Amino acid sequence: MVTSTAPGWRSIYWIGVSSGAALAIGVFFTYRPEAPLASRGKRFRGLVRDFDYLGFVGLTTGLVLILVGIVYEPQHGSTSAIFLAPLIVGFALLIATGLQRELKTPNINSRVANP
Numbered sequence: 808m809v810t811s812t813a814p815g816w817r818s819i820y821w822i823g824v825s826s827g828a829a830l831a832i833g834v835f836f837t838y839r840p841e842a843p844l845a846s847r848g849k850r851f852r853g854l855v856r857d858f859d860y861l862g863f864v865g866l867t868t869g870l871v872l873i874l875v876g877i878v879y880e881p882q883h884g885s886t887s888a889i890f891l892a893p894l895i896v897g898f899a900l901l902i903a904t905g906l907q908r909e910l911k912t913p914n915i916n917s918r919v920a921n922p
Contacts, residue, residue, distance in 0.1 A: 833907030865904030
């Protein structure tokens with residue numbers, strides 16, 4: 808239908824852009840979220856002090872290494888060390904980050920409920 812009209816198939820992209828812009832404007836003027844439970848009553852300095860920097864670095868680095876391994880597989884093969892090393896280290900880093908987080912604060916729900 809849209810592909811056989813005068814504007815052609817390129818008009819499909821403009822329909823998506825205009826609907827996305829309209830939705831973004833609508834959300835900007837109507838969405839007012841409440842503060843997260845963990846940050847209520849805390850100042851910015853307290854949030855920066857309590858932020859889990861080790862978990863952030865571990866999660867980000869682990870995910871990037873896994874993606875690097877996935878990207879290298881077609882070029883180097885699935886038995887190559889260039890593919891396997893980042894993939895294995897990335898999964899190990901994600902597991903270590905999860906264990907560190909669990910051992911650091913075993914029950915996060917009690918910390919959120921009673922700050």
